[in-house]
Amino acid sequence: MSTALERLPDGPYDCVWASPGRVNLIGEHTDYNDGYVLPFALPHLTVVGARRLDGPRWSITSEQTGETVEFTAGDRVEGWAAYPAGIVWVLREAGHDVPGAALTIASDVPFGAGLSSSAALECAVMACLLDLAGLDVPMADRPRLAQRAENEYVGAPTGIMDQSASTLCQEGHALFLDCRSLATEQVPFDLAAQGLAILVVDSKAPHAHVSGEYAARRRSCEEAAKILDVTALRDIDEAGLDAALARLDDEVMRRRVRHVVTEDQRVLDTVDALRAGNARAIGPLMTASHASMRDDYEITVPEVDTAVEAALAAGAYGARMTGGGFGGCVLALVDAERCAEVEAAVRGAFADAGFAPPDAFVVTPAEGTHRISR
Structure with a gap:
């Protein structure tokens, strides 16, 4: 079991979602050149518990830091909370009615180690918000939304690989991703x-x-x-x-x-x-x-x-x-x-x-x- 799941405080939660960190077996810096990459998901997880709130307001609590950040739709959020706030922003920009929510985050993806802790956070938060809203956004469409949040809201010029790996990888496989067509193949590994x-x-x-x-x-x-x-x-x-x-x-x-x-x-x-x-x-x-x-x-x-x-x-x-x-x-x-x-x-x-x-x-x-x- 992921230690993050063990550390997630008791709810109540309306839903709990997890997204993994990733390593890239090969294909570094080819993603933003429309190239090919081959990541696989780690057993290390970012886990997010979500509870619906009334009105367009969001509260994000990190189990690791004990910090809580609250914001509304018009607020600009900086620091670590910019990643989940960016997901709220990008879903609203895409025309989705994102419900207010209290989100609690626990993670055992090492931060700052190149294992895509930011994408794991983005993808787990997105899954929670879509679940709370009852929105059926296909998994294959979610990496592009998360990438846009990181590029345009957070300001990180990343490619599509990290969010794709966190979302789409399968156990026992590496994800062969064509970053131009977004075609994927699950390669046994x-x-x-x-x-x-x-x-x-x-x-x-x-x-x-x-x-x-x-x-x-x-x-x-x-x-x-x-x-x-x-x-x-x-x-x-x-x-x-x-x-x-x-x-x-x-x-x-x-x-x-x-x-x-x-x-x-x-x-x-x-x-x-x-x-x-x-x-x-x-x-x-x-x-x-x-x-x-x-x-x-x-x-x-x-x-x-x-x-x-x-x-x-x-x-x-x-x-x-x-x-x-x-x-x-x-x-x-x-x-x-x-x-x-x-x-x-x-x-x-x-x-x-x-x-x-x-x-x-x-x-x-x-x-x-x-x-x-x-």
Whole structure:
């Protein structure tokens, strides 16, 4: 059971919904380039209990901080409460009659670790409000609404991946998402059957999406697409990469484009390997992805590079950072029986480098947004 569900205060609630955090197996920063991504949901949840209130007013209480934020439709909300307030805003903008509600939030998705705690909060709040209103908005339509709330209300220039993963993932599968068409495929991802596991290492290095660095890379990709006369970098494949790079004068922009184009191909190759039941084959693709994020996209930091290098030296088949960058978590594909050994190697490398001790845990693909009976 999620510890968040255990910590959710007793109601009464009219409904309780949960949404998971996520990791991205491969496909970093391709989502806002109309590319491909391959996330899966974590067993770590954000749980929201909701009770209907009279009138257009909302109260949001965080179990973690003990803070309560109250607002009405015309108020501008900042800080952590901007994420649920943004959901109220976007549903009203979409023409839905959103009822007033008291929302209580508990979460065990690590905050600031690149595991999409914000999307988990958005998607669970949206599910509660739609449930209270008796509105049947298809799950497939909800990620776009949540993304709009984060982009336009919160001000974070994120793509569609996080909200899609939190909403649509299925237990035991990775979500192959085409970020242009929004077509999805649930790709079986049963590592235990092959004697493997995914070890997540939280580097504890700070991570934030609402940053100038994240926005600068998105702008660079969009400018490159205009120069190359394509709708998005998704429209350049590896066969045309050299010719595209030759048309760009700026070396930094060339590196950004090379990352996105090669990362899209790595997603496709990873999906092919998983469809064929050969999970070990994705290890080198994960490692190549990390090298590309480090050298071409330039979004890693010493802590995550150290975690990747130590995991590989200890026998991991592949390792890479996951998330927006500049901190956050590393995924390592390892033999299940060697998780403790790899974790110990990473801890030792962090101690040698003078970094704060990391957290580490094994994850399996979990279920997306779901209603909880209690």
